[in-house]
Amino acid sequence: MAKVTIDGQEMEFAEGTRLFDACAEARGEALPHFCYHPDLSVAGVCRLCQVEVEGMPKLTIACNTFVRDGMVVHTRNEKVRKAARQILEMHLVNHPVDCPICDQAGECGLQNQYMTYGLYESEVEQADKVNKAKAEVIGPHVILDKERCVLCSRCVRFCEEVTKTGEMGIFNRGDRAEIGVAPGTELANEYSLNTVDICPVGALTSRDFRFQKRVWMLKSTPGVCPGCATGCNVRIDHEAGRIFRLKPRRNDEVNGPWMCDRGRMVYKDVHDEDRLTTPLLRGEAVAWADVEEDLARLLAFGSVGLAVGSARATLEENFLLKRLAERLGAGEMSGGLRDADRGVGDDILQDADRAPNRRGLEILDLAEHDAVTLAGRIGNASGTILLLGGDPAAAPEVAAALQGKDVVFVGTHAGATAALAQVVLPGAAWAETAGVFVNRQGRLQDFPQAIARPDRARETWRILVERLAAAGEDTPPASLRTVRLLLTEAHGLPDLNSLPAVGSVPAAGGAD
């Protein structure tokens, strides 16, 4: 252990702690910085985190210094503040100060630090600034403004150390130095939007989010990415019922601070034009009351032949489907299609399993089937086929087997399944409901509802609870809380209503 005095406060840190982290702990806030990132190597180029260490002849950068026993550090004295101010002034010499049109404005390191350490009259005329390329498209997701860059090299280090693709670099020298992609290449790796997240200024911005919304107008809700079995923790940024972007939320045991580009785009699904927004009775849009009669007949006791869950539905929804099927005396259950939602994984974050909750089906003992087997089971089942989520009829074998059957579909998107079903009940998409996903590690990850549902769509768990009530269950669960209590009890899970916050989410049985 090393005893360090930071701003007069004596604290102990483990050997090998970075002075930067020690100062952050002692101060309660990080030192000003651009280039330091805990998940990347130390570059020490921005020179903003300089602190005074007694005994050292000059100020030293905290990010590249380790704590030593007996160190006496000052982070708030006049000398340090003056240094930060001067360095910041240097960073801003050639900055275009085009905050009004910059998407980073509102979450910009340069803005924040200027408010704390800057506040001076600029000595450089706008006309004297070095001009560089603006609005340069450098990849499918990222747009670069070279004037705004402070050359912190975070994006360069990200592409070298995390994706190991090395597309980016710093070119030229002095005030001509600029960030860019190597000639003839583009920033097209599958994690390119992380460079936008870590860019402390507005040099790298997202093409998808470009000019969509000013960031201070967005509200954020924590969520879990439904894009694959990894279950990256995300922040859903939304306003007035529309999702504008997904950002990764740090969880060192799942995704660290990153997430993939494909995952960031899954929100578009929620606002798809083919969302189911109203109940459909044999293809006709109707009110909820109008489907009641047909549902009473199709979902009467003993009339359900097969209930099919989905790896895209939440743990609660699959649990309620199972409970409903048991209540209705359904002979057969299935977890859905084993081959649906498969893709190519990588060894960074993306999983080949593109469904967010396949491990959840295992917890509920719902076995998945391949298309031929599922089609066979549908063919053999006598009575209504109750389908939950996804689009199982996208598989031609299943679609063929469903022809002529009585089908009730609880889902979110129009498609082959909705077209085949007698009754379609519009449920909530992942951001429109609270729930629990079980990721590939077996971690139970709960998430709250972020946005409102469209038109007449209802929370899927509520639809299933209503069917349970109609099926004669004496005390159907009245809230999601009660559903989770039942689920916890039935499957020996940790209490789903008080899952610990990010970072220490416990694993269900059999976690790796």
Place this chain on the structure above:
Amino acid sequence: MSFEGLPKGSGNKERTFRESIYLWEVLRGLGVTIGHLVRNILHTDDMPTRQYPEEKHVYSDRFRGRHRLMKREDGAPRCVACQMCSTYCPADCIEIVAAEHPDPAIEKYPASFDIDLLRCVYCGLCEEACPCDAIRLDTGIFEIAADQREKFVVDKEFLLNNETDGTR
């Protein structure tokens, strides 16, 4: 509840003869009217009635009036759709949709810029917030009338051509 012992209302008061024929009171009222008429004819300058719309009220120089959007030299809106005004607006009456401008030197421009004049409180905070001096409340136009609520939501074209009325 009993009404006994309470004083009788004025309606039950006995009228005098002069009151009961009304004529005297009618003439007294006419006298007041004719008195004002004579006074106004003799002193027309003090008359509070204005001959609107021929004769318009002159407001103080500090009166703001309806908004206008400023133009660049080429006639395009000066606005860069930074949405400072709509952020600052206490009445939440400004709705801007930003879009990519083909000229990278301009980069961002308002595809639409709507102001709901019925919601606006004419406080002028939008022009104070504007970093580009693109919106001004200096037209002095106070005649804001329409026959449908929808017509009070004015768009970019309207605001761009909303010149001052020449009073300043």
